[in-house]
Amino acid sequence: MLMLAVFHLFFLLVTQASPLDQVLKYIDDHQDDYVKHLKEWVSIQSESGDPLKRDKVIEMVHIAGKAIESLGGSVELTDLGTEELPDGKMIPLPPVVLGELGTDPNKTTVCIYGHIDVQPARIEDGWATDPYVLTERNGKLYGRGASDDKGPVLAWLHAIEAVQALKQELPVNLKFIFEAMEESGSKGLEKILSEKNATYFSNVDYIVISDSGWLSSNPALTYGTRGLCYFLVEVQCAKQDLHSGLYGGVVHEAMTDLIALLDSLVNSTGHILIPDIDEDVVPLTNEEHLLYKTIEFNPEGFKDNIGATRLRHETKEDLLLHRWRFPSLSIHGIEGAFSGPGAKTVIPAKVIGKFSIRLVPDMDPNKVNRQVATYLSQVFAERRSPNKLRITLNNGSKAWVADVTDKQYVAGRRAISRVFGVEAELIRGGGTIPIVRMFQQTMQKSVMMLPIGGAGDAIHSQDESISRDNYINGTKLLAAYLAEISQL
Ligand code: MN
Ligand code: MN
Numbered sequence: 049m050l051m052l053a054v055f056h057l058f059f060l061l062v063t064q065a066s067p068l069d070q071v072l073k074y075i076d077d078h079q080d081d082y083v084k085h086l087k088e089w090v091s092i093q094s095e096s097g098d099p100l101k102r103d104k105v106i107e108m109v110h111i112a113g114k115a116i117e118s119l120g121g122s123v124e125l126t127d128l129g130t131e132e133l134p135d136g137k138m139i140p141l142p143p144v145v146l147g148e149l150g151t152d153p154n155k156t157t158v159c160i161y162g163h164i165d166v167q168p169a170r171i172e173d174g175w176a177t178d179p180y181v182l183t184e185r186n187g188k189l190y191g192r193g194a195s196d197d198k199g200p201v202l203a204w205l206h207a208i209e210a211v212q213a214l215k216q217e218l219p220v221n222l223k224f225i226f227e228a229m230e231e232s233g234s235k236g237l238e239k240i241l242s243e244k245n246a247t248y249f250s251n252v253d254y255i256v257i258s259d260s261g262w263l264s265s266n267p268a269l270t271y272g273t274r275g276l277c278y279f280l281v282e283v284q285c286a287k288q289d290l291h292s293g294l295y296g297g298v299v300h301e302a303m304t305d306l307i308a309l310l311d312s313l314v315n316s317t318g319h320i321l322i323p324d325i326d327e328d329v330v331p332l333t334n335e336e337h338l339l340y341k342t343i344e345f346n347p348e349g350f351k352d353n354i355g356a357t358r359l360r361h362e363t364k365e366d367l368l369l370h371r372w373r374f375p376s377l378s379i380h381g382i383e384g385a386f387s388g389p390g391a392k393t394v395i396p397a398k399v400i401g402k403f404s405i406r407l408v409p410d411m412d413p414n415k416v417n418r419q420v421a422t423y424l425s426q427v428f429a430e431r432r433s434p435n436k437l438r439i440t441l442n443n444g445s446k447a448w449v450a451d452v453t454d455k456q457y458v459a460g461r462r463a464i465s466r467v468f469g470v471e472a473e474l475i476r477g478g479g480t481i482p483i484v485r486m487f488q489q490t491m492q493k494s495v496m497m498l499p500i501g502g503a504g505d506a507i508h509s510q511d512e513s514i515s516r517d518n519y520i521n522g523t524k525l526l527a528a529y530l531a532e533i534s535q536l
Contacts (some may be wrong), residue, residue, distance in 0.1 A: 080250060089202060104138070106142045116145065117147075121306045125144070142165070156221070179191060179512070200499075255488075278443050279405075282401075340369065384398050411447065463526075
């Protein structure tokens with residue numbers, strides 16, 4: 049009995065002394081420093097969408113570069129040239145931070161992507177506290193960029209710092225790519241990736257991105273996002289707007305045509321009426337369907353949250369499948385239509401309908417574009433309208449999906465169960481994150497999204513936050529991931 053107890057104690061001592069456990073403890077012990085560091089980063093108003101704040105964005109780039117250097121990494125700030133504003137003025141684009149830490153040919157090389165620019169935020173928008181002063185309330189850290197994406201970028205840096213502070217050897221080589229134009233369309237990033245793919249990025253084995261959130265209170269890995277085709281449908285009936293008292297009854301009205309066109313796209317059950325639009329959608333396998341069963345998601349809560357009376361689907365699986373796994377079509381607006389208060393009796397001369405289709409694997413934007421154009425032209429022809437019709441694809445991007453049996457996902461799952469003691473939820477995103485696909489396509493390497501943000505972080509919104517738990521345990525998760533991936 050005593051022997052057993054002694055053995056047990058010995059066993060505990062040995063396991064507690066494991067290098068990763070030391071790192072996790074170190075992270076816990078230093079959490080106040082990490083919060084302070086986030087406060088410094090949040091105070092820089094690096095809004096990439098506001099030309100007047102470009103100097104702040106560039107300041108943020110330099111701060112991030114210095115942070116990598118202080119870990120002993122080498123940093124190159126890659127110039128992206130200039131950006132032309134609508135008034136013709138030219139301003140500099142913020143450089144991309146490329147960092148490198150470790151070049152051991154025997155180690156796996158992980159490339160970490162993150163962004164250090166933020167969405168705009170003003171206290172007048174309805175923030176409870178100054179968006180640029182990180183403020184802790186009830187376990188949450190409020191501030192612009194706290195979750196999207198300064199918190200996660202710092203979590204990576206702190207995870208590495210913790211390993212170094214304990215004089216441990218970094219388990220992997222690291223490449224960093226931190227951009228500062230993500231919230232403004234990642235201007236210039238694709239060019240850098242393809243230019244440096246054969247050189248700087250050539251030894252990268254895995255790309256990991258922490259720039260999204262969990263679906264529930266359970267830690268998650270994101271393995272897919274939908275793509276997007278955004279269309280403009282323009283109908284013109286006259287050279288200027290007309291008075292309905294004078295011309296109503298005699299003109300083929302542009303708006304009537306447009307409403308008919310938009311109404312022909314989707315039926316009341318959400319089924320897209322464009323012929324064969326889903327012919328390339330990868331069939332759902334039983335295995336894949338099973339993944340949906342274990343995900344924690346409350347349909348009632350989801351419905352109540354948005355204030356809808358009834359949704360198109362009732363079960364958890366159906367709702368998630370239709371959010372992530374099947375295409376959907378949404379009508380967004382009509383430009384040129386009268387939309388102010390009052391009762392203006394106008395016949396708009398030209399209206400532009402806007403709708404989009406969320407794409408899933410293996411739908412191709414070019415093919416979808418042809419299908420939409422052919423179908424709408426046919427619907428329009430059947431109306432025998434003399435008006436002018438123009439259909440344009442505003443932008444098209446393919447969906448992204450990763451192989452969840454890939455080593456990187458194994459490492460992510462192990463890291464989650466190690467830090468949180470639960471199984472990872474494997475989730476997808478219904479939205480579109482073009483950079484993920486950009487990375488996968490350019491580098492042809494495995495990409496994983498390893499979020500540390502919570503489900504209710506209100507990114508892009510008022511009172512954005514990250515909980516202290518997510519921030520600190522997220523830092524541990526990233527450290528654990530680096531340890532796990534090095535062993536696969
Ligand atoms: Mn982001
Ligand atoms: Mn964002």
